[in-house]
Amino acid sequence: QVQVVQSGAEVKKPGASVKVSCKSSGYTLSSYYIHWVRQAPGQGLEWLGIINPSGGSTNYAQKFQGRVTMTSETSTSTVYMELRGLISEDTAVYYCARLRPTFDAFDFWGQGTMVTVSS
């Protein structure tokens, strides 16, 4: 069965970087795009960007361009999201989610990774 497992919680200081991993199993990673979405405490969902694991092409939300990098490692069925120049407002749960092959919805989500930015 499809599973998407993310790395554990992180605590970072302002200005630092964080790299979150998202490992898929039960399907072929290269056949599906992966999205990253975040949710600040008590807030709504915010789309960060998308990666095509087959080839590594990416698209980022304008707000995060220049600060985020998404990469993939098909040999281990893992995608990564790195966010640089962290500020307190980046404190959130970060989710990876699989995009259906018809590009119309996210069907499987990781469990989420809490990233806390605090001095």
Place this chain on the structure above:
Amino acid sequence: QSALTQPASVSGSPGQSITISCTGASGNVGRYDLVSWYQQRPGQVPKLMIYKVTSRPSGVSNRFSGSKSGNTASLTISGLRAEDEGDYYCCSYLGGNTYLFGTGTTVTVL
């Protein structure tokens, strides 16, 4: 780009029907039939409820239905149950492999 607009909260009594709106623009909701809806119960991961405006994934109750008119998509929950409580988010394709979520709506069963 600003989030799609949803009402902050909607409530109803058990058995009633409620509708959550998701208002975008001609460049997103109005242009593409790629609107999806997600349910998020407290402390849980979002769950896909509706895709492609009106389609339901297998396993999702037929009490959930979607529609769209112009730049506004809607999610209707019929026969409201206590288990339907939670936050609901719409999401629309924007073109160019980019997506945008709604502001979210908290559903309360009275």
